Amino acid sequence: MTDKQSYRLSVAPMMDWTDSACRRFHRLLSRRALLYTEMVTAAAVIHGDRARLLDHDAAEHPVALQLGGSDPAELRQATRIAADWGYDEINLNVGCPSDRVQSGCFGAVLMKAPQLVAECVAAMQAVSPVEVTVKCRIGVDDQDPGEVLPGFVATMRAAGIRRMTIHARKAWLKGLSPRENREVPPLDYDLVHAMKRAFPDMHLSINGGIADMDMVRDQLRIMDGVMVGRAAYHQPWAILGAADALWGAAPPFADPVEAAQAMRPIITEHLSQGGRLHHFARHMLGLFHGRPGARGWKRTLSEGAAKGGIEVYDAALAQVQAAGNEALASAAMPG
Template identity: 80%
Template sequence: MNNYLVSKAYSASRLSVAPMMDWTDRNCRRFHRMMSRRALLYTEMVTAPAIVHGDRPRLLDLDAAEHPVALQLGGSDPAELREATRIAADWGYDEINLNCGCPSDRVQSGAFGAVLMKTPQLVADCVTAMQAVSPAEVTVKCRIGVDDQQADEVLPAFIDTMREAGIRRIMIHARKAWLQGLNPRENREIPPLDYPLVHAMKAQFPDMHLSVNGGIASLEQARDHLQVMDGTMIGRAAYHEPWNILGAADRLWGDAPPFDDPLDVARAMRPIIVDHLGNGGRLHQFTRHMLGLFHGRPGARSWKRTLSEGASKGGIEVFDAGLEQVAQPA
């Protein structure tokens, strides 16, 4: 195993941005990286069959500027996950993560995601197969349990099985997933958070690197969790309020942030967007991820409205018009 890749992702996971379907694509990650040099970024979940049989460059291509970045895989067939991991190795991701937490119907029908909490030995077989061909560290993201499982029994047993399989880093979403009766959005909000249980896992498994995910909405909350946990993972708050989460994130490592103001971030993104447009890209492919950049600041609504209304058809002039809305003196 490549120790440089392991240590790079290991350190970066002090704060990570959760993998989110339809959101954390390569353009989103390029934008998030502009605000934090240190946070660990994740791809959207990519299924193993898609990589084995599909358009690999479209699914796996990334910009060198995105590092440290992890690839999240979905699947439940050890041989298929092994092959997908072997293929992905050529792209140089800093971590390969197996999804054992997504509760969507599509994931359940494929017998992977959160439903894998019911078959920890199958997960162990999967990660063992992945580790055999991966130059990067293989990790697992899970829930505390599913449906009527007793979380305080299931979660430690799951972690112990992962440890026996050679896994040393796990991200735990501190909610159960209800596979029947709740849709994915409801599964992010309705099942109660059980931070004490996740914190207890760190005490029970001091040799494991454990991160907590779910309901963390600010850097202050992340700092509180880091008093106990090795890492924190933030999802929707990092997407909807990217500056509020990532603008000062590097201070968690004792580093100065790359920028002091979100306006400077937007200006730094401009040449990247111009290059994207010059290569045939569309403005909204970047700006849809940037709508919350000025959340809570003067001009934020006008920025968001300008980009939302014009980005699907316009070019860089729409972006510049949005910048004018937030660059006005208070």
């Protein structure tokens, strides 16, 4: 596949959500979508528990590591370390607006320092065996995105970046929470589309407010790729269960019940190694979103996964199957 084909859909890096267990589940639903880790700071990689931060299962590939930082030397060192973990891509976070990120002078605040970002990615590229990419916003605070974003993308291209993801919202560094920054600033898809026209040689993905596969397909008529965040997490079957069709491939499963059954041996192995059901179950609550039995599935896992084992999972799945059978029987009744 060409690069344009390879990165048609990705699942966004989401703090406290896209851990290894989440990625195992998402990979089961889609064989093709590119998965991202939670953001890991360069300093944590250098000084922290590297195995805890960087370990992932071989089944997760293709998977990208997202790093946060603003010191070129630190990012170079962290990238060199991460190379040993075999990620398919290293991504620099220039989009996260949280106070914690700002205090470390990285994330969305770096939209104000494109030359520093260029130095950072150059340092990362010098030691990375895989492609280095950037995820950014269209601007921050009082910046005019129409002026700032073209210059930022041009600076990244001059620094050797060939693939970027653009979150089509500004970030307000003061006055809005991280959650509000994902919802309140208006989306400007037109500006991101203009970047694709202005930089046709770059692979550009769009992020922000993509709620369903119809929106994904609409965006792919213009953009090279689409990154989906919360919708892929809360409604994984609706997004990832249908994702592989974007590559002309059949989905791995016919329905979410089949997917849940396929997850069972993965969870059983995890439990046998001392893990907890909650580690996987918390990422699977939305698997049956909008389907019969969804409420019982979610309630059973939410209430029992923290202390229970595979029997809780089996009970939740049995409720879904019973509700599905009841719905089919009701639909088949005359009148």
